[in-house]
Amino acid sequence: MSMRIIISLLLSLIMFSSCEFDDADQIYDLGNDFIIDPTRVIMVDTLTVNTFNTRIDTFHTSRVNRFLLGMTKNNYGIETYCESYFRIAPDPLADIEETSRFDSIQLILHLDGYHTGDTTQIGEFEVYRLVEDILVDPVTEYLYNNQQFKVEEVPLGRFTLNLNRVITDIDVPTDSVAVSIDPALGQELFDMLVAEKDSILENEIFDKYFKGICIRPVKGKSSFVFGINAKPDTLSSPKLRLYYSDKRYLYDDFVDFPIENEYRNTKGVLSTTYPNYNAFVHITNNYQGSLIESLSSSEDILSSNSTNNVSFIQAGMLRTRIEIPYIDDFYYLGTGTIVSAELFMEPDENNSLEKADLPSQLGMSLVDHKNRYFSPLYVVGSTQKGAIGVLNYNDEFKMKTYYSYDITSFVKDEYDSNAIPKYALMLHLPYDYKYPNVDQLVIGNQASDVNELRLKVYITNY
Amino acid sequence: MILLLLTTFVSMSQNSTSSPYSYFSLGDVQNVAYGRNIAIGGTGYGVRESVYLNLKNPASLTAIDSLSMLYETGVFIKFTRNSTVDGDSKYLDGNISSFALGHRYNSRLMAAFGVMPYSQIGYSFLTSKYIEGEVSTVFTQWKGSGGINKMFYSLGLKLNKNFSLGGEAGFYYGPIIKSRTTTIAAEPGSPTTYTENSQYHGFSFKGSFQYSAKLDDEGSRLVLGGAYSPSYRLSGISDIAIYQAYDAVSVLTYTNEEKAEKIYLPSSFGGGASLTLKGKVMLAADYEMARWSINPNLSENKYVDQQIYSIGLERVSRNSRNFFEKCSYRVGARYDSGYITYKNVAVNDLRFTLGMGMPLRNSLSTVNVAFEIGNRGTLSRGLMDENYSKITLTFSFHDYWFMKRKID
Numbered sequence: 001m002s003m004r005i006i007i008s009l010l011l012s013l014i015m016f017s018s019c020e021f022d023d024a025d026q027i028y029d030l031g032n033d034f035i036i037d038p039t040r041v042i043m044v045d046t047l048t049v050n051t052f053n054t055r056i057d058t059f060h061t062s063r064v065n066r067f068l069l070g071m072t073k074n075n076y077g078i079e080t081y082c083e084s085y086f087r088i089a090p091d092p093l094a095d096i097e098e099t100s101r102f103d104s105i106q107l108i109l110h111l112d113g114y115h116t117g118d119t120t121q122i123g124e125f126e127v128y129r130l131v132e133d134i135l136v137d138p139v140t141e142y143l144y145n146n147q148q149f150k151v152e153e154v155p156l157g158r159f160t161l162n163l164n165r166v167i168t169d170i171d172v173p174t175d176s177v178a179v180s181i182d183p184a185l186g187q188e189l190f191d192m193l194v195a196e197k198d199s200i201l202e203n204e205i206f207d208k209y210f211k212g213i214c215i216r217p218v219k220g221k222s223s224f225v226f227g228i229n230a231k232p233d234t235l236s237s238p239k240l241r242l243y244y245s246d247k248r249y250l251y252d253d254f255v256d257f258p259i260e261n262e263y264r265n266t267k268g269v270l271s272t273t274y275p276n277y278n279a280f281v282h283i284t285n286n287y288q289g290s291l292i293e294s295l296s297s298s299e300d301i302l303s304s305n306s307t308n309n310v311s312f313i314q315a316g317m318l319r320t321r322i323e324i325p326y327i328d329d330f331y332y333l334g335t336g337t338i339v340s341a342e343l344f345m346e347p348d349e350n351n352s353l354e355k356a357d358l359p360s361q362l363g364m365s366l367v368d369h370k371n372r373y374f375s376p377l378y379v380v381g382s383t384q385k386g387a388i389g390v391l392n393y394n395d396e397f398k399m400k401t402y403y404s405y406d407i408t409s410f411v412k413d414e415y416d417s418n419a420i421p422k423y424a425l426m427l428h429l430p431y432d433y434k435y436p437n438v439d440q441l442v443i444g445n446q447a448s449d450v451n452e453l454r455l456k457v458y459i460t461n462y
Numbered sequence: 463m464i465l466l467l468l469t470t471f472v473s474m475s476q477n478s479t480s481s482p483y484s485y486f487s488l489g490d491v492q493n494v495a496y497g498r499n500i501a502i503g504g505t506g507y508g509v510r511e512s513v514y515l516n517l518k519n520p521a522s523l524t525a526i527d528s529l530s531m532l533y534e535t536g537v538f539i540k541f542t543r544n545s546t547v548d549g550d551s552k553y554l555d556g557n558i559s560s561f562a563l564g565h566r567y568n569s570r571l572m573a574a575f576g577v578m579p580y581s582q583i584g585y586s587f588l589t590s591k592y593i594e595g596e597v598s599t600v601f602t603q604w605k606g607s608g609g610i611n612k613m614f615y616s617l618g619l620k621l622n623k624n625f626s627l628g629g630e631a632g633f634y635y636g637p638i639i640k641s642r643t644t645t646i647a648a649e650p651g652s653p654t655t656y657t658e659n660s661q662y663h664g665f666s667f668k669g670s671f672q673y674s675a676k677l678d679d680e681g682s683r684l685v686l687g688g689a690y691s692p693s694y695r696l697s698g699i700s701d702i703a704i705y706q707a708y709d710a711v712s713v714l715t716y717t718n719e720e721k722a723e724k725i726y727l728p729s730s731f732g733g734g735a736s737l738t739l740k741g742k743v744m745l746a747a748d749y750e751m752a753r754w755s756i757n758p759n760l761s762e763n764k765y766v767d768q769q770i771y772s773i774g775l776e777r778v779s780r781n782s783r784n785f786f787e788k789c790s791y792r793v794g795a796r797y798d799s800g801y802i803t804y805k806n807v808a809v810n811d812l813r814f815t816l817g818m819g820m821p822l823r824n825s826l827s828t829v830n831v832a833f834e835i836g837n838r839g840t841l842s843r844g845l846m847d848e849n850y851s852k853i854t855l856t857f858s859f860h861d862y863w864f865m866k867r868k869i870d
Contacts, residue, residue: 034589034804034844035485035763037602039644039656043595337706337715340649408652408708416715458593460644460654462704462716 040461042333049343049455051311051445052301052321053292054371054426055285059316060142062280064436067238069125070225071217072117072438076308077290080317080438082225083216085134085149086279087260088240092201094255096193096244103243103252105186107157107179107213110236114227116439119163124221126155127179130211134278138266143280145316151214157181158218163226176236186242193242193255203262210257212278213240225438232261232275281436285317292318299370309448310348313362313441315429320443321371322425324455327414336461341411345389346402346451348442358441359429362389362403366410367426374423378409389427402452411457479582479609480542480553481848483809483839486763486802487754488610488696488725489583489638496560496578497534497856501817501832502774503794505746507687507734510674513826514858515564515574518748519687520628521672523564523572523618532564534576536830536856545847555584559854575615582609583638599647608637610662610696628670628689634696634727635663655705655712660722664696681741688733693756698722728752728768728801744776754801766808768801779821792817792832800838804845811838830856 067084074080107127128151136143159179192200192209199205215228229236240257263277264270271277287293291307294300301321304311311320322343330336347358366374389403407425414421429439444451484490498514499506506518515534516522526532536559543552562576583606590601616630638660645653670689677683700723704716732750739745750770757765774794780787798811813836820829831853838848 041593041600043593339652458646462656
């Protein structure tokens with residue numbers, strides 16, 4: 001054999017063999033007894049999870065597409081009260097002949113289907129004329145849930161509502177209410193339309209003359225809260241409708257004063273950017289005599305152990321604070337990593353929602369010791385917002401309906417940091433969930449016999 | 463030459479084996495043989511040959527009397543079929559097997575140096591168990607690579623016509639990279655990976671002798687040889703890292719630099735003899751014992767003393783015009799009792815070898831082909847049965863070749 005052949009053979013073999021042929025990615029199962037795996041994988045679901053009731057005093061309720069009306073009391077004694085405020089504007093195209101005659105005036109409201117509370121009772125409501133201007137907060141340009149504006153002593157009209165069968169004065173579709181309004185106001189508006197047409201059709205002159213409308217439940221005559229479509233500039237927008245007839249030309253007609261669409265903002269600029277800039281819902285809870293009576297401010301917390309082992313969540317008003325104080329106890333198991341942490345909670349039977357109406361997601365965020373918002377809960381290692389409580393709805397087996405949350409990042413951060421826990425979790429209804437509403441969710445705590453609250457953590461230890 | 467040396471260094475870090483048994487300790491210890499010795503069952507203590515480097519016994523280096531330089535290198539391809547009760551998997555590995563260079567100081571002192579893999583690690587397998595606190599499965603995927611290389615310098619000293627002494631100093635170095643990825647069946651998106659990258663190093667020394675007696679004038683000869691190597695410790699640093707995956711994101715949750723788990727190279731001794739009959743046939747046999755039990759027991763498995771028996775037969779090459787007559791033919795067998803017991807079963811290894819040495823024209827250089835077929839382990843007690851076959855090509859070049867190139 002020639003040397004050259006040998007040399008090239010040798011070199012090519014070295015090159016060839018330097019490439020890896022091994023199929024190291026082929027995996028085969030050697031069962032659990034080939035070698036002892038020193039990795040301990042532990043599931044812990046007995047860690048203490050404390051829940052607390054917290055309240056929010058103010059939140060903005062203007063620029064919304066729904067008005068709320070009514071009053072309802074839950075099984076735990078919390079009373080929720082809603083009234084709505086809005087302004088109306090004249091139709092600039094209104095043109096009434098001098099030969100016409102005023103007939104009647106109605107407030108037309110379209111229900112949007114939202115309701116909560118005891119709808120087997122008939123509710124009674126009153127419509128008032130405002131004597132005070134609706135003024136937004138000059139800084140935030142919002143109106144808040146706890147604000148109220150003065151109204152006339154005598155209502156312009158009243159109506160009853162049977163949500164099982166909507167009662168109307170005249171024959172209009174059953175998802176709307178037509179409230180008869182004091183004809184004196186109707187006559188006044190009619191006369192102005194005829195006599196002072198040019199000035200009354202100016203928004204600002206009209207606003208000075210008619211400051212707005214407030215609709216509120218009659219005290220003690222309402223056991224439910226319902227929603228009214230508040231979107232301006234639609235067929236189902238709230239409106240005052242003035243009926244008139246003309247004897248000479250023999251016709252009936254009406255003119256509308258719909259909910260205000262164009263407004264002047266705090267800088268004095270005319271705008272239509274935000275719908276219902278000057279309209280809002282007044283929502284208050286009366287905690288007197290309820291389980292959470294002692295909660296006095298938004299910084300307060302009240303353990304669910306002293307509130308029948310339940311805590312409350314209500315849009316804008318009530319949130320549940322969750323503390324997991326003993327995460328560092330995992331170190332007794334050795335050093336390891338948190339693989340996942342999932343929080344399960346069951347809504348109480350006594351909550352205001354039918355199971356099918358439970359929001360499909362609940363929001364969760366990090367708050368400080370004074371219940372102030374700190375940050376959303378991120379997915380570990382990412383800026384993607386993480387914790388979304390997903391409703392697991394299962395009527396088939398044991399009626400298990402529960403929310404489950406991935407709170408891995410929170411548990412991991414607490415586990416990794418040596419400091420005393422600085423933040424807690426705050427559970428709330430999602431901000432975009434059918435807002436505004438007064439839905440309540442009642443969540444059981446770990447001491448509850450009926451409702452499970454459980455944190456399931458997987459840890460690996462090396 | 464330097465290029466070859468570099469290639470050797472680089473490629474030795476590659477996977478050269480695929481066996482879950484290589485998980486333990488240093489992995490698959492490649493203490494069989496190199497070059498020509500592979501084909502004669504790995505025997506070598508009592509083997510004495512003028513045209514090959516017999517690295518098993520440095521005292522045999524003195525047999526190389528007429529040459530001033532001898533270079534050996536080899537490559538191998540290994541096919542493995544691993545069987546468990548659940549099924550089989552097949553692997554193909556390949557790498558450079560060794561590199562060695564022998565040279566001569568004077569007529570009494572001969573030296574050799576080189577690099578060879580001492581142990582090889584390569585595995586990827588799965589185990590499963592239950593979570594503590596829940597009836598739910600955890601899968602652990604084990605992966606390993608790397609291995610310990612040995613750089614050595616050997617000296618053979620001829621005391622007289624019959625008796626030689628040998629010594630070898632070795633430096634061991636290399637990475638052992640192990641990882642295990644634990645996946646909870648209920649949380650498949652969040653595996654935890656523990657990686658341990660250890661760099662080991664250590665020294666060793668081996669002393670040996672060889673006694674050769676001429677039996678007649680027709681080429682019959684008896685050679686006796688033996689070697690002893692005390693125990694040495696390999697130490698090193700391990701970089702530990704734990705990665706926790708959360709869906710698509712992997713987070714480094716823990717790092718540490720620790721002293722690597724100590725591993726003791728066993729003290730070992732061995733002896734062997736070879737008998738050459740009329741210059742035509744050589745019969746060799748070796749016994750070797752390595753005291754692995756010096757290592758502390760692993761939690762699950764036990765180190766045991768390793769015993770190796772090997773025998774080999776060679777039809778010596780002849781002076782002839784016929785190429786096939788000039789070739790030498792070899793056959794051998796080797797039994798290795800193993801150094802770790804799994805579930806109290808020693809994983810032993812039995813192999814048969816077959817080989818051929820082909821001389822290169824007009825030189826003393828040879829190309830040696832060795833074929834090994836063997837079996838390791840057992841299917842019983844849930845263990846794994848490993849069947850392998852391996853072809854090794856070794857090139858033994860000698861100075862004559864180098865001289866010729868100079869003339870070119």
